[in-house]
Amino acid sequence: SHSWHDDAEAKWRALLAWRRDFHSAHGREPTIWFDRCCIDQTNVDSDLRCLPIFLKGCRRLVVFCGETYLSRLWCIIEIFTYVHMGGLVEDVQVQAVVRAGREEEDFQSIMQTFSCFDVAACRCFNAEDKHRLLAMVDVAYGSTHVFNTVIRGIVSFVHMSIHREISASRSFAATGCSSNPELEIKTE
DSSP states (O other), rough: BBBBOOHHHHHHHHHHHHHHHHHHHHSSSSOOOOHHSSTTTHHHHHHHHHHHHHHOOOOOOEEEOOOTTTGGGHHHHHHHHHHHHHGGGGGGEEEOOOOOOHHHHHHHHHHHHHHHHHHHHHHSSSSSHHHHHHHHHHHHHHHHHHHHHHHHHHHHHHHHHHHHHHHHHHHHHTOOOOOOOGGGGOOO
């Protein structure tokens, strides 16, 4: 899961780092499901009805969390749906999305988004989607306040995960190690 509004190069580096760590831990390439590739982008409404089924089939939800992630309503709905369909909060894996040369600033911004989360403040590209999703939240939970409480429970665990991710990234950066050449993005 990711926000289209976070920096593309930073997301690419985060994806490559996640893939490298997965390969090191499991000795194989990961099997992934990308919504952009699997949902018919010309008929999103029809395929999105299957989102709970798609997410139920996942063993883990990898969240590429940059500074805009928690401000995007669809991102929150993805996390919520994954957990609601039986996914364990412990299986929500967070990978920090930070821009090269602005890591500290981005880390602080990400941490701030966790402390200020409010579903009503989340944005959608399509205003109709936001209205429809918030109406579903109201029907299911009676209010956005109750939903916020549920999401904050999930988000608090994710917050701890991202805090560990950030601490690990800071420790790695503090060693003075050069960046992994596998993560370098060629712009030629």
